[in-house]
Amino acid sequence: AQTRFGVHFPPAVVDYISRIVVSHGRDLDGAVNRLVAANQLTNEPITVPLAERTLADLVRAREARRVRIEDILRIVKEREIKFIEMQFSDILGTIKTVAIPSSNLEKALDEGVFIDGSSILGYATIEESDMRATPILSSFQIYPWTCSGRLKTARLFCQIFDHSGNRFKGDPRWVLEKMVDKAKEKGYTCNLGPEFEFFLFNLDAQGNPM
Secondary structure, three states, X not given: OEEEOOEEEOHHHHHHHHHHOOOOHHHHHHHHHHHHHHHHHHOOOOOHHHHHHHOHHHHHHHHHHHHHHHHHHHHHHHOOOOEEEEEEEOOOOOXXXXXXXXXXXXXXXXXXXXXXXXXXXXXXXXXXXXXXXXXXXXXXXXXXXXXXXXXXXXXXEEEEEOOOOOEOOOOHHHHHHHHHHHHHHOOOOOOOOOOOOOOOOOEOOOOOEO
């Protein structure tokens, strides 16, 4: 049994929480804090039924995430994808990539991949360098230009978490998310899109650009 804020957590409740929260420490803290609040508001003892009611949305989110993970794993297997690029950007917006073999994908989808924040411009000092890149499942995409070869590759954009399990404040995606939320509070809708820049060349008889 464990105690939090003076509230007793029976072993069965601790086991239940550990089974539905499998990602970050901040999620575990959040689940525990919600149960403490429910206990204080209702005077109901901390039990598994109370945990099931209070944390029902976490269970649904975990089940939905699992379905999405299984879809990605199925596609990777069916399409014979060899590598996955886990992508994020530094403070100037330059894309950074951690490439992993598809055999490591399931673990990466569940836990993310560790990165050295001290090697990323604007991220962290050596003392705070341990960070985790957690994939955004909806960003999964296969690179079409790799489909004709033997090294088929896909990518996933990531959110960055610090060594304490919190969103890293220097992650440009996190900054953008906060600004979008602020705009939404003021009644604005934020629409974003990439600007493509490229060159077109005439081709010679052999199909080479001139």
